[in-house]
Amino acid sequence: MTDRLFDSSNINVIDDADTWQSALQQASEPLLASKAITQLYVNKMIENVQSNGPYMVLSDYFALMHARPGEGVNSMGMSLLVSRNPIDLEGKQVKIFLIMAAVDNSSHLKSLQQVTSIFMDRKAYETILNGNKNEILALFKQKEAVA
Structure with a gap:
């Protein structure tokens, strides 16, 4: 990933997903493709939700998905998946899956x-x-130019 937070390679928009796990997998694909994370990290995020419930849903329709820093993480990265229709994540409706991978x-x-x-x-x-x-790409480009 470049020094930009988001570009066309790590933002995806879908209509829907059958399960939150499949949405999480799709959201993780850009980070898997760039080798920022391994499948272990995706599995750990799923395990966290299954063990601890939907605590990663921080506000209406927004989930900040993550696992323990370093486990299955090769480099810091983020990716974004937006679903036009809500996806049930353990009783919470989510449209935005933001994946955060941290090395420490x-x-x-x-x-x-x-x-x-x-x-x-x-x-x-x-x-x-x-x-x-x-529009999402333009928004991030504009916001990052100001930062």
């Missing part, structure tokens, strides 16, 4: 802070929820 407990914090500020902007959040990939 601190190196990802600046990137996480930057992306969190984008998601906390209501207008930006609505743009992401709308599921238009070109």
Whole structure:
């Protein structure tokens, strides 16, 4: 991944997914393809939800998916999957799956802070929820230029 948080290679928009696990797998594909993570990391994220419930759903339709730093992580990375229709994640409806892969407990914090500020902007959040990939790309490009 470049020094940009998001580009066309790590943002995907889908209509729906049969299960949250399949959505999580699709959301992880850009990080798997770039070798930032291994399948072990995806499996650990699934195990976390199965063991601890939907605690990764932070707000309406938004899940910050992650596992323990370092386990199955080769380099810091993020990817984003937006579903036009909600997907049930253990009783919570999710449209936005943000995958965060960290190699340690601190190196990802600046990137996480930057992306969190984008998601906390209501207008930006609505743009992401709308599921238009070109608009999402333009939004991140604009927000990152300001940062």
